Amino acid sequence: xxxxxxxxxxxxxxxxxxxxxxTAHGWVASILGDxxxxxMGRLTLNPIKHIDPVGTILVPAFLYFTSGFIFxxxxxxxxxxxxxxxxxxxxxxxxxxxxxxxxxxxxxxxxLILIAINLGSQFLADMAQxxxxxxxxxxxxxxxxxxxxxxxxxxxxLLPGRLSYQYDQLEPYGxxxxxxxxFLGIFQNVxxxxxxxxxxxxxxxxxxxxx
Numbered sequence: 001x002x003x004x005x006x007x008x009x010x011x012x013x014x015x016x017x018x019x020x021x022x023t024a025h026g027w028v029a030s031i032l033g034d035x036x037x038x039x040m041g042r043l044t045l046n047p048i049k050h051i052d053p054v055g056t057i058l059v060p061a062f063l064y065f066t067s068g069f070i071f072x073x074x075x076x077x078x079x080x081x082x083x084x085x086x087x088x089x090x091x092x093x094x095x096x097x098x099x100x101x102x103x104x105x106x107x108x109x110x111x112l113i114l115i116a117i118n119l120g121s122q123f124l125a126d127m128a129q130x131x132x133x134x135x136x137x138x139x140x141x142x143x144x145x146x147x148x149x150x151x152x153x154x155x156x157x158l159l160p161g162r163l164s165y166q167y168d169q170l171e172p173y174g175x176x177x178x179x180x181x182x183f184l185g186i187f188q189n190v191x192x193x194x195x196x197x198x199x200x201x202x203x204x205x206x207x208x209x210x211x
């Protein structure tokens with residue numbers, strides 16, 4: 001397989017995963033009263049509008065050339081929670097929309113694997129498997145209960161007022177805490193095993209092995 005095909009196998013699923021994830025946040029926020037993403041031109045599936053120079057280009061490229069694995073993120077879609085009709089309750093739905101979209105895409109990529117097997121296309125099968133892995137990684141990682149990740153927003157929306165406010169005070173330190181957890185092995189010891197279990201479960205349901 002050529003280098004171009006290999007890059008496409010990884011790049012297309014990554015772009016779809018992060019683009020749909022961010023658009024889902026903006027779309028649900030718009031439904032619930034906040035049109036910030038729409039006004040800034042971010043309520044679109046055009047990946048160019050969501051590209052983050054570091055998370056979408058530099059980090060995936062570095063990972064690909066150093067480890068053969070690609071992972072990245074897009075620019076967060078702007079959400080003004082105060083503009084939501086019911087800020088605390090609606091925060092839950094806006095936050096969970098991103099990971100939920102990744103789980104939906106996981107199912108769609110799983111369907112593509114079945115099609116690829118019937119067509120005898122190793123290229124499509126490999127791309128679909130990467131699509132499943134990337135979307136599960138994004139979903140599981142973002143569900144970590146740590147602000148400003150989606151999981152942190154979800155926890156904040158469920159906590160009573162004072163506790164929610166105190167919990168939100170972690171947000172300025174969230175990235176540093178996440179980096180610390182990653183350094184301590186949460187990615188290898190928690191996130192990847194969960195992703196593998198879900199992936200094996202899905203493959204078992206449709207009756208296919210790892211391709």
